[in-house]
Amino acid sequence: MNETPDLASAQKILAAQPFSVLLGTRLAAFGGGEATLELDNREELRQQYGYVHGGVLAYVAENAMAFAAGTVPGNRPLTTGFTIDYVRPADGESVRARARVVRAGRSLAVCRCDLTSVGGDGSETLCAVAQGTISFAPGGGGEGDGA
Numbered sequence: 001m002n003e004t005p006d007l008a009s010a011q012k013i014l015a016a017q018p019f020s021v022l023l024g025t026r027l028a029a030f031g032g033g034e035a036t037l038e039l040d041n042r043e044e045l046r047q048q049y050g051y052v053h054g055g056v057l058a059y060v061a062e063n064a065m066a067f068a069a070g071t072v073p074g075n076r077p078l079t080t081g082f083t084i085d086y087v088r089p090a091d092g093e094s095v096r097a098r099a100r101v102v103r104a105g106r107s108l109a110v111c112r113c114d115l116t117s118v119g120g121d122g123s124e125t126l127c128a129v130a131q132g133t134i135s136f137a138p139g140g141g142g143e144g145d146g147a
Contacts, residue, residue, distance in 0.1 A: 004031070004070075004071050004072070004073045005030075005070070006030075006031070007027070007029070007030045007031065010027055010030040010035075010067065010070065011027045011030075013070075014026075014027045014037075014067070017063075019059075020063065023039060023045070023056070023059070024039060024040055024042075025037055025038070025039050025060065025063065026038045026039070027067065028096075029098075030067060030070075030071065031071055032071060033068060033071050033072070033100055033101040033104075034068055034071065034098070034099065034100045034101070035064050035065075035067035035068040035070070035071065035098075035099050035100075036064065036096060036097065036098045036099070037060050037063055037064040037067065037096075037097045037099075038094055038095065038096050038097075038118075039056070039060050039094060039095045039097075040093065040094045041090065041091070041092060041093055041094055041095060041117075049089070050091065051089035051090055051091050052089075052090035052091070052095055052117070052127075054084075054086060056095075057084065057086065057090060057095065057115055057127065057128050058082075058084050058130070060095055060097040060115065061082070061084055061097050061099070061113040061115055061128065061130035061132075062079055062082055062130070062132060063097075064097035064098070064099035064113050065079070065082065065099040065111035065112075065113050065130065065132045065134060066078070066079055066134055067099065068099035068100055068101050068109075068111050068113075069101055069104065069109040069111055069134035069136075071101065072101065072104045072109060072136075075109075075136040075137075076136060076137040076138075077109070077134045077135070077136060077137075078134065078135050078136070078137050079132060079133075079134055079135075080108070080132070080133040080134060080135045081132060081133050082130055082131060082132030082133070083130065083131055083132070084128055084129070084130040085128060085129050085130070086127065086128045087126055087127060087128060087129065088117075088125065088126070088127050089117075089127065090115070090117040090127040090128070091117060092116075092117035092118045092119045092120070092124075092125065093118055093119060093120045094117075094118045095115060095116070095117060095118065095127070096115070096116045096118050096124065097113050097114075097115045098113065098114050098115075098116075099111050099112065099113035100112055100113075102131075106136070107135060107136055108133055108134065108135055108136070109133070109134045109136070110131070110132070110133055110134075111131070111132050111133075111134055112129070112130070112131050113129070113130040113131075113132070114126060114128075114129055115127050115128040115129070115130070
């Protein structure tokens with residue numbers, strides 16, 4: 001398969017990830033080298049001060065970058081590594097992770113992700129930035145798998 005999945009197909013791929021289902025992750029946008037994941041801020045995902053736990057932010061950034069890389073036709077993305085910098089606590093109603101492919105080659109893609117804390121009024125505040133390298137496993141398919 002050398003075609004890139006559409007949004008509905010990519011949402012099915014996300015729904016096949018038990019951990020993503022456990023957290024309630026949604027795929028809001030997918031295509032053209034970009035993907036957006038969203039996650040509601042709820043009690044179980046917070047740390048002791050009431051902010052979204054850094055590990056949750058790292059998960060959603062990594063998965064968003066893998067999905068962005070999954071928009072490259074004919075590839076099965078697997079995260080090779082990533083870094084994340086937390087710039088302020090995430091304390092809104094939800095978290096939005098917007099990832100995009102910066103550069104893709106035959107075997108690797110470099111991606112960037114901006115994470116925002118979304119308030120009840122829809123306002124967004126940058127809370128973290130991430131950059132990662134996504135490798136492409138043999139076999140094609142274009143799935144964003146989040147490793």
